[in-house]
Amino acid sequence: MSHTPAPSSTPSTATAPGGAGPDATGTLGLAQATALVIGGVIGTGIFLLPATLAQYGTISILAFGLVSVGAILIAMIFGKLGARIPASGGPYAYARDAFGEFAGFLTAWSFWLTAWIGNAGIAVAWVGYVNYFLHWDSTAGKILVALVGLAVPALINLSGVKNMGAFQLITTVLKFVPLLFVAIVGLFFLKGANFGPFNASGGSFLDALQTSAALVVFAYSGIEAVAIAAEKVRDPERNVARASVFGCLACAAVYMLSTVAIMGTVPHGELVGSTAPFSDALNHMFGGSIWGDVMATMAIISGIGALNGWTMLVAEMPFAAARDGMFPNAFTRMRNGVPYVGILVGTTLTIIVMAMNYLWSEDAFEDILLLATVTTVIPYLFSAAAQLFWLVTRERAVSRGKLARDLTVAIVGLAFTIWMVYGSGADAVLKSLILLLVGIPVYIWVKASRGEYGPNEVMHDASGNAVGTFPTDGPERGPTK
Structure with a gap:
């Protein structure tokens, strides 16, 4: 059996939103593209996350597994969409x-918020690990260290895509290998008594899991x-999918283990x-106190690598949207093959949030990061919905088995994103909605x-009679007869 698509005026080989066609070429190979995913996902948070999850008990391992499956499904969706629309902007182009x-x-606005707010969070955590050695504990000292942590990735990105990719690959290897070492070797030192209760929160099973x-x-x-x-990746029709899935699988393995x-x-x-x-885990495995220095060094490398990748992303999304006329045109300006205005603006906003x-x-910053969780999920939700929309209305004839598989991935991925929004809590969802609404005046x-004042579509009166149109190319602000 095959699936017969509904008629569509948008062929899969057409130039995608954002301006890239299927022949777009790039600088990043598969290894560097995969490193971009791993480097962006694994920042400084993983170094504290096990302790945070421990207060909920080993039920958090189950939660980690469920979220990991959901993340892999989203990565698979990105792979499918990226092969069809190999354009910069990713979720923006798909939506x-x-x-x-x-x-x-x-979608672009939501991700842009996530990028520069999240970068401030990475920078603040990074300062804590740097100060493990420097002990610059004054407010001015912390701000100065954070400025260095934000300036270095910005300068690397401004120097060109090749330098950015090389730095990302090096930092990813330096942080990923030691993390994987802890994850694998630690399995030989497990003691059942150390795990604690299944649900240590004192609440219900569902509440603790959520x-x-x-x-x-x-x-x-x-x-x-x-x-x-995507436009900076060689052979994006293949490598976007492979790098997304490979990178997510690698992160899931390290996280879970x-x-x-x-x-x-x-x-x-x-x-x-x-x-x-x-550090505590290594001390229990091998004894001694040198592991604090080792893990602090790993966290510093991990944080600067994550900032390097996210500095690129904070510029790429508005670049793609600006090229399509939905962000200020200044974000399209290029130098050394990178959208330098986006890098400068994004870094400046990150510095402001960090300084605030x-x-x-400092305690309020946890709430800001929770907002970033919701704004992260919104592009995922639109991407999963875009894939489902394509499968239902535009997919070319395929076997029933392949269609069923792709539909299942899209539906479960969409449900997963809705669950993630719910899990962020009512307060974070409300504040994130306000941040999204702030973007409407910008639009x-x-x-x-x-000079674009609305879609060129026919309006109708109460009786269904056509009364006029909204032009797209003139200065009129109302309907014309």
């Missing part, structure tokens, strides 16, 4: 192709990295209060500056 430019704008899963969600932010930078290894080597009571769970954190309320301003 615009399926649902129109306003959905594309909301909360611990919500904590894991942001750990996977970055699986869309190579899809967003390291969480199990640490929970099984560090006694539960000690792990709950730990500020360096990887240190000057006003209006950009469209008005281009």
